[in-house]
Amino acid sequence: RDGRITMAHGAGGKASRALVEGLVVPLLGDRAPATLSDAAELTVDGTRLAFTTDSFVVRPLSFPGGTIGELAVNGTVNDLAVSGARPLAVSLAMILEEGLPAEALEEQVRAIGAAASAAGVPVATGDTKVVERGKCDGMYLTTTGVGVLRADASLAPERVRPGDKVLVSGTIGDHGVAIMLARGGLDLEAEVRSDTRSLWPVVHALLDACGPEAHCLRDATRGGVATVLNEIAAAAEVGVLVAEDRLPVRPEVTGACEILGIDPLYVANEGKLVAFVAPEVADAALEAMRGVEAGADAAVIGEVRDEPPGRVLGRTAFGGHRIIDVLVGDPLPRIC
């Protein structure tokens, strides 16, 4: 472990994992999270709840296709959704920088209200703190969500097995590229919008179609689809083979990524999930996802193999193979 915190520790890749697994979990002792999944499961009087939190520190605060406020609602709703839970309520904690214009706050609170409406979830409680000028970057938001697990949801990395099909719910890399472009300084005219949105409609349709034959879902946020695939491959001790020519990527995103020298597989999404389903239900899963707006561009992108355990392989359009490894940090800091 390094002696100091670096940007890589917040990027969602190898360094983030190492910090959580190597420092946070051991030092929390018997109070640490039981599993390192998108949401924790809590049982109350026989009711199974999901519980999850995320902080948002994205800059700029508003960008094509979204705002920090929308990310904050949808990000937490999506960690509940991919756990198989209908979102019940979110909380909203704001850390504001002294001197922030009231209009900037108003814009974000309005966006939060709209995103909460769209996701069908109330903002049940909140908190507001202010720190001195220069001790924050406009505003940081933290949302926490509680959801009710569907009885037919049985989602866990350990349920993934050889033969399972791997799907994504739509085009990848949109969010991260939108942020990069919004930051400017790039000689690029492409119009790419963040994909921030609630994934609950996709999950709901998927579970209606597949029930417990849906084995594992995960939203592909920091670290992108490549990081999710690696986490599941490691946890399930399976190999994952990705047909790279089947990855849905917008041409503008492909173009921007080429210029930036990054791979869309590693770029953050804020409205896309990766699904591992039994092969018998793969067609039904694809159809179900495509039947809802948020899953219109869903695709089967690969399958689970016995070999090599814990590894993700990409098969290129020309039939060659490459290892799709997990990155230490992230090419794009403060993306969410």
Next chain:
Amino acid sequence: RDGRITMAHGAGGKASRALVEGLVVPLLGDRAPATLSDAAELTVDGTRLAFTTDSFVVRPLSFPGGTIGELAVNGTVNDLAVSGARPLAVSLAMILEEGLPAEALEEQVRAIGAAASAAGVPVATGDTKVVERGKCDGMYLTTTGVGVLRADASLAPERVRPGDKVLVSGTIGDHGVAIMLARGGLDLEAEVRSDTRSLWPVVHALLDACGPEAHCLRDATRGGVATVLNEIAAAAEVGVLVAEDRLPVRPEVTGACEILGIDPLYVANEGKLVAFVAPEVADAALEAMRGVEAGADAAVIGEVRDEPPGRVLGRTAFGGHRIIDVLVGDPLPRIC
């Protein structure tokens, strides 16, 4: 409303209220919190849950009697407790500043684990983000809690009525003064420690003793006991009379407050609650609180009157009266 966010908006007094009631709630529209209480109530399959969140931005990160990590656990546990809910789980979202020494993080995570153990609550889920040097002040923490409401708890400001007795669970002003002294620069040698701790044992004992005759509880954090009394007086449209000579204040705190020119009634606490109970159960409530360690110095400090509605009056040792109003900001910024 001001055109820009000021430190007062984060101080828990009049400006904080105005921001939440005048900006946040209207702009969240029908997604806004139903009540502005310590915790929201969620009902799932007939089970009544409490849900609450707080961010912590205190500086310094460690101080006599506590740390930001302990505040983060106990603060959220206490908002559940004063709602009448047994804490079930908390989440932990960390925003870290690039360059933070690993030992500083280790110290806080260890403190969080210890506080969670003491409060009997798991850290079920979390998140970790990193921002560039100078965009944070070491670390900011946000915790969110879920609790299970006791069936015999019926706590709300509207239940407070003339005749009710007002109690505090112990000495007031310790936390805020400990922070001030820890920041240094004061020619003061006093040893004052933060009172950060879980209040669930106090609430549990109180409810065992009083059940629904306990009308309203609130933890006296930012803005101190004076702010809590004003909020309840306003919400219940009653007057509150405080016998100032009955307020339990440590001599060191009284001394420090005199030098600082502040009133302990407005100083933040992190392990004290204010209770409004029916007069018939006041003695039982006092005895119950004193029977647990966290309530050893509990005292009856006043009573509820018809008049003047929405106002808090202090009766001094010499029989005079003064109005105890709510402050716009706070004499002590970033206290939690």
